[in-house]
Amino acid sequence: MTAMKEQRLAVRVTARQKQTIERAAAVLGRNVTEFSVQALIERAEEVLTDQRLFAVSQEAWDEFMARLDEPARPLAELVALLQRPSVFDE
16 A cells, blocks of 8 residues: 655746656656656655764774874785786786
8 A cells, every 4th residue: 555645746848858857757757746756856865864863872982083093004915006007007
């Protein structure tokens, strides 16, 4: 059973934008409303996924900051990699 759709969303687009949306909806065998709602939801979820809040305790934050302040340790593998000739120099 699907949820009752009670809300309306109106947007203004140029003629060219409308034609593009209509063509894309037709390619997928959907009407403009179905296509537009799905595209809007997918993009909204993508935006919201990138806006996560990470909460940590003060102790964890202090440890994280202390580790960032530590000097970098040399890694033998990284040193060897950086001493090899670049593939772009050949």
